[in-house]
Amino acid sequence: LLHLPKYCYTVKFSFCTKYLFHFSVTRFQFILFRFWVHIIMSYVFALWTFYVLYVEYKEVAAMRLRYLASENRRPDQFTVLVRNVPPDPDETVSEHIEHFFRVNHPDSYLTHQVVYNANKLAKLVQKKKSLQNWYTYYLNKYERTSKRPTMRTGFGGVVGTKVDAIDYYSSEIQKLSEAEALGREKVLSDPKAIVRAAFVSFKSRWAAAVCAQTQLSHNPTIWLTEWAPEPRDVYWRNLAIPYFDLTIRRLLMAIALFFLIFFFMIPIAFVQSLANIEGIEKVFPFLTPLIETKSVRSFIQGFLPGIVLKIFLILLPTILMMMSKVEGFSSRSSLDRRSAGKYHLFLLVNVFLGSIITGTAFQQLKTFLHQPPTEIPKTVGESIPMKATFFITYTMVDGWAGIAAEILRLVPLVIFHLKNMFLVKTEQDREEAMDPGCLNFATYEPKIQFYFLLGLVYSAVTPVLLPFVIIFFAFSYVVFRHQVINVYDQRYESGGSFWPDVHRRLLIGLLISQFLLMGLLSTKNIEKSTIALLPLPILTIWFHVYCKGRFQSAFVRFSLQDAMTKDTLERATEPNLNLRAYLKDAYVHPVFKGRSHFDSPLLVPDEENNTLVLTRRSS
Numbered sequence: 311l312l313h314l315p316k317y318c319y320t321v322k323f324s325f326c327t328k329y330l331f332h333f334s335v336t337r338f339q340f341i342l343f344r345f346w347v348h349i350i351m352s353y354v355f356a357l358w359t360f361y362v363l364y365v366e367y368k369e370v371a372a373m374r375l376r377y378l379a380s381e382n383r384r385p386d387q388f389t390v391l392v393r394n395v396p397p398d399p400d401e402t403v404s405e406h407i408e409h410f411f412r413v414n415h416p417d418s419y420l421t422h423q424v425v426y427n428a429n430k431l432a433k434l435v436q437k438k439k440s441l442q443n444w445y446t447y448y449l450n451k452y453e454r455t456s457k458r459p460t461m462r463t464g465f466g467g468v469v470g471t472k473v474d475a476i477d478y479y480s481s482e483i484q485k486l487s488e489a490e491a492l493g494r495e496k497v498l499s500d501p502k503a504i505v506r507a508a509f510v511s512f513k514s515r516w517a518a519a520v521c522a523q524t525q526l527s528h529n530p531t532i533w534l535t536e537w538a539p540e541p542r543d544v545y546w547r548n549l550a551i552p553y554f555d556l557t558i559r560r561l562l563m564a565i566a567l568f569f570l571i572f573f574f575m576i577p578i579a580f581v582q583s584l585a586n587i588e589g590i591e592k593v594f595p596f597l598t599p600l601i602e603t604k605s606v607r608s609f610i611q612g613f614l615p616g617i618v619l620k621i622f623l624i625l626l627p628t629i630l631m632m633m634s635k636v637e638g639f640s641s642r643s644s645l646d647r648r649s650a651g652k653y654h655l656f657l658l659v660n661v662f663l664g665s666i667i668t669g670t671a672f673q674q675l676k677t678f679l680h681q682p683p684t685e686i687p688k689t690v691g692e693s694i695p696m697k698a699t700f701f702i703t704y705t706m707v708d709g710w711a712g713i714a715a716e717i718l719r720l721v722p723l724v725i726f727h728l729k730n731m732f733l734v735k736t737e738q739d740r741e742e743a744m745d746p747g748c749l750n751f752a753t754y755e756p757k758i759q760f761y762f763l764l765g766l767v768y769s770a771v772t773p774v775l776l777p778f779v780i781i782f783f784a785f786s787y788v789v790f791r792h793q794v795i796n797v798y799d800q801r802y803e804s805g806g807s808f809w810p811d812v813h814r815r816l817l818i819g820l821l822i823s824q825f826l827l828m829g830l831l832s833t834k835n836i837e838k839s840t841i842a843l844l845p846l847p848i849l850t851i852w853f854h855v856y857c858k859g860r861f862q863s864a865f866v867r868f869s870l871q872d873a874m875t876k877d878t879l880e881r882a883t884e885p886n887l888n889l890r891a892y893l894k895d896a897y898v899h900p901v902f903k904g905r906s907h908f909d910s911p912l913l914v915p916d917e918e919n920n921t922l923v924l925t926r927r928s929s
Contacts, residue, residue, distance in 0.1 A: 349842050352770040352827055356846055359766070359820055360853050367813055367857050371864040374806040379872055381805075383880065385896035387515050388420070388889065389538040390522045391640065394553040395506040396532045403504045410533070411510060414526065418517030421890060423897045425505040427550035431493045435901050438486040445479040447735035452476060494902070505550050509538050509897035513889065515873040523867055537868075539641035541896050543802035551638040560637045567633065567652055571659050574622075623661075627653060627753045643804050647811060649752035654815050657760045658822075661704075662767075666697050694830055698772040701764055705775075709761060709782040717789045719797075722746070748801040749794060755812065758786065763819035770827055807865050810858070817854045821847055 398406040404424045411419040448459045461478065464470025497503045512518045518537075526533040534553070538544075551559070600606055627649065634648040715721070729743040761779050768775040824846045832840045880887065895903060 346842075348770045348827070348831070352824065352843065352846065355766065355769045356820060356824070356850065359816075360849075363813060363816060364853075364857065367809065367861050370806050370809045371861045374809075374864055375872070377805050378868065379876070383892075384540055385511070385893055386538045386540040387876075388513075388518050388893060389509050389511045389897065390518055390535050391507065391538040392422075392510050392526075393507045393534045393536075394532050395508065397506070402501070403506055403508070407508050407510065410526075415512070415517065415521065418512045418514060418520075420511045420513045421893060422508045422510040425507045425509070425549045426497050426899055426902075427503045427505055428497050428899050428901050429547055429550055431490070431497055431901050432546070432899075434486065434490050434493055438483060438490060441479055441483050441486060443736055443739060445476065445483060446738075448475040448479065450736070506553070507549060511893045511896075514877045515868075516870055516877055519868045519870055519873045538897065539643065540802060543641045543643050544897070545635075545640055545642050545645060546899055548635065548638045548640050556638045563633045563637050567630075567655075570629070571656055574656070574660050626656065627750070630656070631752060641802075643802055643807070646752045647808060650755050650808075651811065651815075653752060654756035654759060657756055658763070658818075661760065662763060665700055665704075666694060694767070694826055695772045698768060698775050701768070702775055702778050705761065705764065705778045705782055708757075709778075710785065712757070713782065713785040713789050716793065746797050746799060749790075749798045751808065754790070755808070756815075758783075759812070759815050759819065762816055763822065766819050766823040767826055769823070771830060810862050810865050813857065814854065817850055821850050824850065 392407065395403055395407060401409060404422070407422050407424070411422070448461075451459050459475040460472055461475040462470040462472050463478065510521070512521065522535050522537045524535075526535060630652040631645065631649045633652065634645045637648065639645050639648060726743050730740070734740050734743055761782055765776055765779040824843060828840050828843045831843070
């Protein structure tokens with residue numbers, strides 16, 4: 311920025327592309343030493359990014375280790391999720407699991423909970439819950455008015471036979487209760503309803519860490535183990551998916567994501583064409599008098615592309631989350647991480663690269679067809695600083711306005727009043743309607759990283775974009791700090807395990823900025839500038855490999871030393887702890903909790919010290 315007055319023509323600052331063009335590298339005269347300023351600044355930004363990311367990675371890793379060392383006792387500290395249990399002709403799945411762990415972990419195995427496919431039963435329970443809500447509503451209404459309420463049994467309660475509402479819902483609840491009892495018994499007795507997976511609990515954290523982080527069988531495709539998610543983090547619906555189906559599902563979703571990103575380029579291209587007034591007038595000539603007015607013309611050029619793009623992106627996170635659920639991940643935190651990765655890729659390809667490449671193709675198509683192929687890189691390279699106007703507008707429309715909408719929470723307020731007006735029938739409904747929800751990591755994290763990408767790309771190309779990005783991050787820090795502390799509920803605790811993904815995507819943005827700068831400077835017919843930038847991508851990749859080897863193990867493994875320390879302290883402070891009772895119902899499917907006739911697998915006390923393992927095998 312200090313060199314801009316020296317190396318730029320005299321300009322008057324404006325948000326129009328014509329004047330913003332003066333603040334970019336494209337405007338500089340073709341003198342070698344002037345481009346060395348941008349090369350030096352690219353190294354400065356890269357080295358500063360390395361330093362900040364290293365310090366942050368080190369701090370987050372230390373915070374995670376301190377959290378794991380100081381957190382209270384939780385069921386997931388003693389539990390491992392075991393999947394792809396091999397079939398056995400002589401034993402049930404539960405017996406086979408108990409037999410295997412009694413043999414291979416004789417001193418540490420405590421108990422296990424087999425996973426049941428209770429998805430249909432869960433729908434039945436949810437339907438019964440809804441009917442009970444309606445029953446409570448009409449019962450309260452009767453107590454207030456002393457008049458028996460009536461309703462119609464047809465669609466929406468407006469057609470069909472007129473009946474007494476309390477009697478109707480009472481009979482329907484009774485029918486569903488009987489169907490629920492039959493369904494529960496069927497799930498427990500049907501071998502096909504038992505999934506070849508289980509939550510296996512151990513007597514100590516040390517034993518659970520050994521099991522979760524080692525290979526249990528010589529066959530690497532069976533007896534697969536991983537740390538169990540905490541009970542509130544479990545996504546029960548996906549546990550019923552057979553393990554070998556997961557690979558096929560994820561392949562299909564990868565293909566679907568590719569086509570989603572590819573076909574979404576069509577509306578992106580249309581959005582970019584809106585910035586061209588002449589193009590709109592050519593397609594819609596009857597709008598020419600309206601478009602030529604100063605206010606409408608400024609609105610179309612400045613804000614309409616960003617607004618239309620925002621509308622297209624509203625439903626995208628929901629679609630990506632549905633795709634992640636189809637992939638079969640067993641925890642809500644894994645679903646958020648996968649959805650965040652998909653959303654980041656989408657923003658990178660469609661919003662960033664699509665806004666540059668597609669916009670250039672529409673504006674320069676005629677030039678591309680009538681110029682030598684060697685001139686095409688120059689045209690594309692010059693479009694990067696030319697698109698700074700669009701990204702400034704996008705930062706204000708999506709970034710600034712989005713942060714303002716986050717602190718105001720107008721949409722949740724409107725939704726609450728609509729629910730309160732049409733859906734709330736009981737106090738339980740009102741509490742659910744007032745639920746603030748949790749921070750949507752799968753949406754917010756990729757968006758924040760997108761603005762990191764914009765700052766890195768334009769830092770050495772068109773630095774006038776940086777103040778807009780800095781203002782966005784300043785607002786974001788203040789707003790999200792307030793929302794996390796005072797507004798949102800915590801749905802699960804990940805202990806900072808998402809940071810490696812965040813770190814990797816930040817370095818991807820840095821690599822993209824370096825390659826784009828190399829492409830831009832190569833259009834100036836100065837070969838030395840491109841050669842001088844070659845070490846930057848190599849340094850970035852090396853930095854990623856170094857940080858991964860230095861810190862990532864703290865996010866994927868739990869040290870045996872720390873596990874033994876916590877176990878020793880716990881035995882000293884709570885010598886009479888009944889760990890079996892503590893873990894008994896931790897990983898029972900929610901539809902079975904509180905049912906006295908549901909017998910979770912328990913160990914026989916007489917067998918705990920028996921070196922012989924009972925089995926029903928014939929061989």
